Amino acid sequence: MSKKPSATIEQKPTASSTSHSQAPINAALTQAQKIGLFSQMVRIRRFEERSHRAYTGKNAAGGANIGGFLHLYNGQEAIAVGCCSLMGKHDHVITAYRDHGHAIAVGMDTKALMAELYGKVTGCSKGKGGSMHFFSPERNYWGGHGIVGGQIPLGVGLAYGVKYKGHKGSAMAFMGDGAVNQGAVHEAYNLAALWNLPCIFVIENNGYSMGTSQARSSAGDLAKRAEGYGMAWGVCEGHDVYEVRATMDKFLNIAREECKPAVVEIRTYRYRGHSVADPDNTYRTKTEIEEYRRTKDPIQVFQTALIAEGVLSTESAEKIDEAARAEAEAAADFADASPYPTPEDIQKDVYWESDNPDQRTSQGRLFFN
């Protein structure tokens, strides 16, 4: 394992991002904000690379650092960063198990995220959720959900809550291209459209659900299914953070101003296997992965654009990358040094009432062992 992960951001992309840079929402960005978006994408990439190394490596005791699944976000960074950069006070986010990027994009501390992967008590869910279940309600981030499509009705509920409370806001409910075939998603579509709820359903279409390509799993166009519910829909490219922002801004404003839902399909690609431990050569070729990385890597695309705009230099990009690596390294050190929860912690955080015994109103036994 090399200390310096693969040189993804040193390659030259052929895809350009200039056409969307002039959209009002992007034209309004300051240089610092643009660099901020770039840094976040790099930080996600380096966090994921570092967590991958931790997953495949061993801890001091010779055991695994990280258990279970680890669904990495490499290749999809512009989506979470682009979408979450548009959040205001009453905009909410919920997603599936490929949730690290969104967590970083809403501003969660990478130390707490890495510690969660390590199952440590300092983790964002005290070691109780793991990779698939990151949450930060204070940042309007409602998870991190492991059942494909199961989070989508919750997203509609967040939009309902926003509307019920009279707030001008929205909920962005993220899912994969495989999730669109879950019944609960369609029930949620109908409810959001029927009740005019400000929910944007974001399909991160990375082409595959585990090892099944879109062509082998879905009939018809994914976002166009919105038409069946009388909902607006759109499609955009997910390698260009400017395009993601320009597209999402349009739908978010409709959601906030007119309380109308929409389905947005964002085309993207994942570089790693479905989960780290999964084989990655049975359903796609190395060439396919390399081709995307070479031509559409979202970080490289944005870096090239920012250099062309005179916002960024190669040296400052390098510095940002160095800092992101150092941050990921520090997160891993923090996670490594943190303690595990204790067996006594197992039965905490089950009931609000048992966690707040002074305010308990019920009686009787809550736990049975």
Added chain:
Amino acid sequence: MSQLTYREAVRHALAEELTRDPNVVVMGEEVGQFQGAYKVTQGLLEKFGPKRVADTPISEAGFIGMGIGASMLGVRPVMELMFWSFYSVAFDQILNNAANVRYMSGGQINCPIVIRGPANGGTNVGATHSHTPENILAAHPGVKVVVPSTPYDAKGLLKSAIRDNDPVFFLENTVLYGEKGEVPDEEYLIPLGKADVKREGKDLTIVTYGRPVIQSLVAAELLAKEHDISVEVVDLRTIRPLDIDTVLASVRKTHRVLVVEEQKPFCGVGAQLTYMIQAEAFDDLDAPIGRLCTIDAPAIYSPPVEAEQLPNPQRILKAALALLD
């Protein structure tokens, strides 16, 4: 005191809580304009308007999930399932989302949602519409499960359920909706997790909940009159949290126990109860614990036979006599 039906008692609880807390909303299929499939929510739409009382499409996974999501933001939805039997199509939302989200977030989130509706057999609607999932629901830490048997209990417990900060599943009974009982005119709450001794006795304890409470009281009366046997009837009222102390106190008094439940026996609530009773009051028992359940098959349609498949006063009486033999 007023004489109210069970249905009215539930309705009054809803109306009072809708009035008390602007965050409370009532949602479900046919709860508004249609006035409720079982008329429980009759009049609420007129009184509170469509923002507070909302008709949903037939999308249990969708609207239950929506309610759970809204509850994470502090709305307090009371969701009606037309029948609890339809929990199966919303199972993922109920158990992975309502029950688990607090834990998976390390205690950052709570879901103050109530899901309510009838869960019972006895109305000849066949296997799909006669499920009693209290055991399945209560098997999931993070949730609370309430099964009231009388109008008084239904009202007091539902009000507590709506104020509770954890997800509460409230299982009513269509056979009981028309039953009348005394309900105070002034406001009252019944804490979840508190059993109620519905009849005092000294020879045998019947531990039960839901409609079998009413049937056990009938059986107890017959046992007293015809067999001179004094039966204590303990109504659990709440399955989780469980008031095991009241059960054990009764066992220590009568030394014999019959658990009666409108459930199939395998892994039913009674399986947990009988385990706990033997573990905690073994020396107080004069006989093996008896158990009377719904006969172990999908709910039969045939009306006279369904009555025999379910607990009923005659079956309870026989089981009690067998225990006292």
